[in-house]
Amino acid sequence: MAANVGKKRLFAAWGLLVGLTMVSIVGGKAETGAMTTLGPLLFALVMVVTTIKAHQILNVYLGLRHSSAAWRAGFGLSVWCLCGILWGIYVLDQWL
Secondary structure, three states: OHHHHHHHHHHHHHHHHHHHHHHHHHHOOHHHOOOOOOOHHHHHHHHHHHHHHHHHHHHHHOOHHHOOHHHHHHHHHHHHHHHHHHHHHHHHHHHO
16 A cells, blocks of 8 residues: 555656646746747746745655755755756846
8 A cells, every 4th residue: 555655656746746737837937939038027937936946856765854844945055046046147148
């Protein structure tokens, strides 16, 4: 029975990742095929979705949910900081 729970968790995580990828495609305007720049809010949406996807991969597929709270917090903070830095670089590039 535990194997079925593991498979269900992996399948649910995979489905969530696919759904979030679709949100990234629509939010990032990738379906248009045109080379357009995103506004800061759309780019922030893509970064938030990317962060949620990274947390899913870390927790479900890499087993970080079984680690200590310090490890989970450290990885979570590093992912949020990385996406925040990327967003800041994008916004500065748009304004300069």
